[in-house]
Amino acid sequence: MSTMTNTGSTGNTGSASSGSAPDSARTGAGRGRGLRLSGVNWLVWRQHRAAYWTILAAAAITLAVIVYERQQMMTYLEGYGYPHLKDGWEDKFDRRMFDVVSQVLGVVPILIGVFLGAPLLAGDLESGTAKLVNAQSTSRVRWLATKLGVTVLVVTVCTAALSAAFTWWWSPIKSSSYISFWTDASVFDGTGPVPTALTLLTVVGGVAIGMLVRRTLMAMVVTLGFAVVVQVVWSHFRLSLGDVLVKTSHNGVGDGTFPALPDSAVNLDQSYLTASGDLIGYGSCNEATEKAAAACLDKAHVVGWSVDYLPISQMSAMQWFGASILLALTAAISAFVILWGRKRLV
Template sequence: MNTMTSTGSPAPADSDSASAEPGRGRGLRLGGMNWLVWRQHRAAYWTLVAAAAVTVVFIVYERHQMMTYLDGYGWPHLKSGWEDRLNHRTLDMAGLVIGYMPILIGVFVGAPLLAGDLESGTAKLVNSQSASRVRWLATKLGVTALVVVVSTTAVSVAFGWWWSPIKTSSYIFSWIEGPAFDNTGPVPAALTLLSVVGGVAIGMLLRRTLMSMVVTFGFAVAVQVAWSQARMSLGDVLTVTSDQGVGENSAPAVPEGAHIVDQSYLTSSGDLIGWGSCAEATEKATAACLDKAQVVGWGIEYIPISQMPSMQWLGASLLLALTACIAAFVILRGRKRLV
């Protein structure tokens, strides 16, 4: 932390001349507060970057394996039966592990970011330095957010690239489910930033690293649960109907890859009633119930896969807005009371 102050010693003449020439001897090196924050948390940052790099390399290899298999079935126009011998366990497991990424990064990167300095007393040195506390906090949050966004975006793009050849098939997982929706597009970065910045705020309030990590774990899990419940509400539910009766092959067609929200009976008056309304014990009783309700066909409510990008960006915007509010709280509180 004492690197934040100047020693006051006169710099050598050759050093002055070198610094006067743009770019000489510096390259892309960080300087000042950015260098200090990176130096202090370099172990966590490099671990995050390395984990993302290894994950991307693994995904590239697995996608090559999958495409070799799909090419044998005529991809992109796949022949029937391609699902039978596809080994999708690796994709399932990868989707599950990557889904835990926001929780793990929030616990091991976000929670200790300030809690460690407050617990060890390092934060007290900020008051004796020339740099303001606001600048110190903003730099910590900014550098950490940059590393998190770069790492999670790389994994998100790679995973989406891996899954995209079979995204319209629900054989592995539907696009509306967590392994697909939460691991592609802007959602992973937004979820992770919320967990990380939330962990920073928790660490600032609790001032104990271990306790902050435990509470941040609970916070990150709660965010995941709430997000999984709110995900469906981001889409615009469409309805398609048919009036060809309720026998076999009478249901209306929906776009490929669409997520079916609900299926109902359509009456002659145009109303939709639940298909369970005529779930009688015998076929004869069921037919009588359908006749009495004047059922003429089916109504299907669905969300097309074409809405996936807009739903992801809308959800990510809401998550980032909440993250910005928490970050503002951290900076405002840190400006008034840090130690």
């Protein structure tokens, strides 16, 4: 009896093995197709997939708007002889969507930092998920690195794509001050590497804040303040990233004597230049009458102007220099998150 039973079991096992072999092959072939996440990568993506997909979808919609508006703009500009635009093209130019999109890009670092960065670890610490993960075989370092890595990847892809598209939109009209000066936040912070660098700093800063605060709502509030401070400090030091150039004149300060600056250059400061080479403030001879002002200038031996300016040719270098500083801060905060979380996370 035992022989029959064993034989039957063996037969069934053999039959099951032979029957499941094609299924296994099909399953293996199915897994070989496309990109499939597994392990901690899958866990992190599934846990935050709503936020990730929201960011990706919003980026896709914004990209579509930019592409459409750029086509509309080029049709308009071609009617005025682009690339050699005729005078008066600004009169009927509709800049409303450009302003709206630039404002949206301006708040992207704050929104993503608050709604993605802050809850990333604070939510797990508050709900106890971090303790559950800590009890598994996966190390804290790998879990933290994966959390940061997947988030940084999604943010980088979306912001880089938006920045490239917005730069493409702005490029045909960048020489016109009617739309915006290139040093304005709406352009400088929305093109090149700056949007990505600013967003990564606020996101990773929010992650660190959430790790320390350990409460989601409080982390979001503190991250909001952190993001606003970053924006204020960045706007204050933005123009300091460039190499200020000086242009002088020695033909007096009357009409038509002001130095001609390069196209799209930004005038940072202007002073009177004296015969001895000294500078006096522009308002130093702001007298009540024209005669009194002329006497003041003669007394100071003013011979011309001295103008501090930044040319648009420095824009890219300024953006990359500033972005490198922001990315260095981001890397430092990321290292802090890993080192602190390795021993004190739970």
